[in-house]
Amino acid sequence: MTGTSIASSNQNLSEVIKSYYQLTKPRIIPLLLITTAASMWIASDGRVDPFLLLITLLGGTLAAGSAQVLNCIYDRDIDYEMTRTRKRPIPAGKVQPVHALIFASALGVLSFSLLAVFANLVAALLAMSGIVFYMLIYTHWLKRHTTQNIVIGGAAGSIPPLVGWAAVTGDLSLVPWLLFAIIFLWTPPHFWALALMIKEDYAEVGVPMLPVVKGEAETVKQIWIYTWLVVPCSLLLMYPLGNLSILYGAIALYLGYKFLSKAWELKQDPTNNQLARGMFKYSIFYMMLLCVAMIVDTLPVTHQLLGMVFTCA
Secondary structure (H helix, E strand, C coil), X not given: CCCCCCCCCCCCHHHHHHHHHXXXXXXXXXXXXXXXXXXXXXXXXXXXXXXXXXXXXXXXXXXXXXXXXXXXXXXXXXXXXXXXXXXXXXXXXXXXXXXXXHHHHHHHHHHHHHHHHHCCHHHHHHHHHHHHHHHHHHHHHHCCCCCCHHHHHHHHHCCHHHHHHHHHHCCCCHHHHHHHHHXXXXXXXXHHHHHHHCHHHHHHHCCCCHHHHCCHHHHHHHHHHHHHHHHHHHHCCCCCCCCCCHHHHHHHHHHHHHHHHHHHHHHHCCCCHHHHHHHHHHHHHHHHHHHHHHHHHHXXXXXXXXXXXXXXX
C-alpha cells in the first residue's frame, strides 16, 4: 500500500527498539491493565496473589501490544494519509509490515503461553479473543464502514476485566460481565470526545466516525446518553450486587457527577474543542480512579476501618 515501500533508514539498536515499542501504542495499555487489576482484586476479595497479578498484567500487556501492532499493519494506508499518524513506524518506513507481523505474532504467542501456563486456559483464550475481536470485528469490519464502529468495537477494550477475573477464579460470573458493561458503555463518550478533536483527520481518509458523518451536535448527544448509562451501571457493584461497599459507591457517585457535568458542558457547546479535550481527559481520569476505588474498597484494611467507623457511629 501507499507509503509502505519506503526504504528503512539506517537506525541504531535503540532507534529500532523505539520503533517497535511505538507500534504497540503503549499509552493505551495502562488503562487496560488497571481494569484487569481491579477485576482481580474484586475476584480475590482484596487478596491477590502477587505472582498471578504480575503474570496476568504481563500477559495482558503482550496481548494488547500484539493487537495494536496488527492494527498498525492493517491501517498503514490511512496512517500514511493522515498528517497526525504519518510518522508512525510503518508509514515512516522504519519497520516493514512483514517484520511487524512477526513481532505481533511473537507477542500474541508469548501472551497466550504465559497465561495458559501460569494462570489458566480460560484467561489465555479470553486474551486471544480480544485480539481477534479487535482486528476482525473492529479494525476490519466496523472502523471503515459504520458510525457505530467504536460502540460495537468497544467490546474489545472491555475484555481485560474478564481476563483478570478468569485468571483468579478460572471462570466468569455476573460481576466480571458488569465490569465489561461499564467499560463498554464508557468507551463511546471517551472515544467520541477524542474524535471531535480530530474529526478532520478521519474525514480526510474517509473513516466514518460519528462526528464526520452525523456532525458535532449528534455526537455530543450520544456522548450525553452513554454517560448517563455508564454512571448508574457503575453503582450496581455496590447495590444490588453488594461486591463493593459504600466507600466505592460514594467515590463512584462523585466521579460520575463530574463525568455528567463534563458531558453537559459539551452538550451546550458541541463545537468547542477545548470542552471536547476536557471531556476526553476526564474520561481517562474517571476510569482510572473508578478502578482504584474498586481496588481500595476490596482491601481487608478498608473493611476494618469501615467496620470501626460504623461501630463507633
